[in-house]
Amino acid sequence: MRRTKLFTNTQKQTPTDEVARNAQLLIRAGYIHKEMAGIYDLLPLGLRVVEKIKEVVRIEMNAIGGNEILMASLQRKDLWEKTDRWNDKNVDIWFKTHLQNGRELGLGWSHEEPITDMMRNHISSYKDLPAYCYQFQNKMRNELRSKSGIMRGREFMMKDLYSYSSNDEEHQIFYDSCIKAYHRIFKQLGIGDQTYFTVASGGAFTKFSHEFQTICDAGEDIVYLDKKKRIAINQEVLNDEVLKDHNLKREDLEKAKTAEVGNIFSFGGTKSEQLGLFFTDKNGKKQPVILGSYGIGITRIMGVIAEKLSDKKGLVWPESIAPYDIYLIAIGDVDKEANELYEKFQKAGRSVLFDDREARPGDKFADADLIGVPLRVIISSKTLQKGSVEIKKRTEDKSELIKISEVI
Ligand code: ATP
Ligand code: MG
Numbered sequence: 001m002r003r004t005k006l007f008t009n010t011q012k013q014t015p016t017d018e019v020a021r022n023a024q025l026l027i028r029a030g031y032i033h034k035e036m037a038g039i040y041d042l043l044p045l046g047l048r049v050v051e052k053i054k055e056v057v058r059i060e061m062n063a064i065g066g067n068e069i070l071m072a073s074l075q076r077k078d079l080w081e082k083t084d085r086w087n088d089k090n091v092d093i094w095f096k097t098h099l100q101n102g103r104e105l106g107l108g109w110s111h112e113e114p115i116t117d118m119m120r121n122h123i124s125s126y127k128d129l130p131a132y133c134y135q136f137q138n139k140m141r142n143e144l145r146s147k148s149g150i151m152r153g154r155e156f157m158m159k160d161l162y163s164y165s166s167n168d169e170e171h172q173i174f175y176d177s178c179i180k181a182y183h184r185i186f187k188q189l190g191i192g193d194q195t196y197f198t199v200a201s202g203g204a205f206t207k208f209s210h211e212f213q214t215i216c217d218a219g220e221d222i223v224y225l226d227k228k229k230r231i232a233i234n235q236e237v238l239n240d241e242v243l244k245d246h247n248l249k250r251e252d253l254e255k256a257k258t259a260e261v262g263n264i265f266s267f268g269g270t271k272s273e274q275l276g277l278f279f280t281d282k283n284g285k286k287q288p289v290i291l292g293s294y295g296i297g298i299t300r301i302m303g304v305i306a307e308k309l310s311d312k313k314g315l316v317w318p319e320s321i322a323p324y325d326i327y328l329i330a331i332g333d334v335d336k337e338a339n340e341l342y343e344k345f346q347k348a349g350r351s352v353l354f355d356d357r358e359a360r361p362g363d364k365f366a367d368a369d370l371i372g373v374p375l376r377v378i379i380s381s382k383t384l385q386k387g388s389v390e391i392k393k394r395t396e397d398k399s400e401l402i403k404i405s406e407v408i
Helices: 021-028 044-063 077-082 112-119 168-188 240-245 270-275 298-309 335-347 361-371 381-385
Strands: 032-036 039-042 074-076 095-098 104-107 131-140 155-165 195-201 208-215 221-226 231-234 254-268 278-280 286-288 290-297 326-331 352-355 375-380 388-393 399-403
Touching: 021 032, 021 298, 039 044, 044 131, 044 155, 044 168, 044 298, 074 077, 074 112, 077 104, 077 112, 077 270, 112 155, 112 270, 112 290, 155 168, 155 298, 168 195, 168 208, 168 254, 168 290, 195 221, 195 254, 208 221, 208 231, 254 270, 254 298, 270 286, 270 290, 290 298, 326 335, 326 361, 335 352, 335 375, 352 361, 375 381, 381 388
Parallel strands: 195 231, 326 352, 326 375
Antiparallel strands: 032 039, 074 104, 095 104, 131 155, 155 290, 195 208, 208 254, 221 231, 221 254, 254 290, 278 286, 375 388, 388 399
């Protein structure tokens, strides 16, 4: 991609109406556009990062048997009434709307109810189980506070997977394999060592749910970490009983501010009973299907990484999700050589953002840092005199000259 063709603008000034560092940086660097508090558009650079995060998650979800689907955002009120989650007293973040004929609809903030209803068309016998479906979808939530940029959107992208199992044992096997998949995902996204498997408050069915919490000052959660055992307890459930259950000692725990990047929980058979999803087991007995729900905050993760891995010059993306591998800067009258190099990188399978603008070198360097691509490559008459280009990693200060013939 040539910078002159890329639909983006970088800004020197920090936007004054934005308090969250992640959104300030992402707006300045041209990744997102703010519509209003908690509501952002993805620009080409932002979309590329989101698509890369999705791909890491998708590969892992497919590997544990997930089938990708995409459900509607508009939802039936009657399904949510069956589980008593339509009521604004029980769910306080609904956006609701209505058809022209007055029929009420909800804008999906989660999908347990509609997908469980849909599964009645697919699941009737033990032979149909287990079943695992997931999607990447924009969820709508009328969040009260929206001061955390894309870490708490009123519209945001989530990966949500739903598991349908015939018994608790089968459910637990999948639950555990999903925990492992989540660990692999956060590791690939560059936040593995900062992300803790966390015990949190449960739903109606189980005592606890489990979260994945990433240490982050801009996060909204407080957890207690056991760094050696690599487990955390959300402060909402911290008590003697929980510590004992998990074989932890209060004095080993360290308080930390975190952002919840993932959340998994079990519903047991309750939701299936409420919505009429039953199957016939091997003995011909009718049973409710066991439901599990597994979320990952795709856009929240982008925000957390923007917060955590950035420096005073701008964003710093891990290679796995950077919008481009290389930021190529041409200085002076080196068009021919720069274009050749641009093509050479692409042929070698590297994605390149080529800053071909008529701009001062200093502006190009500043943009390379702000946009945060992992590798900056400079080609100029000076470097060409030595048959070389200058290469610098975003995470390092020192640069080095490398022969053009060896640069790939
Ligand atoms: P929180 O406690 O932060 O409000 P939640 O418990 O409501 O999160 P879930 O309903 O389990 O979250 O959603 C699954 C995942 O979606 C969360 O773990 C989080 O990463 C992400 N998420 C939830 N709410 C938002 C939001 N408003 N903006 C961005 N991501 C979100
Ligand atoms: Mg919430």
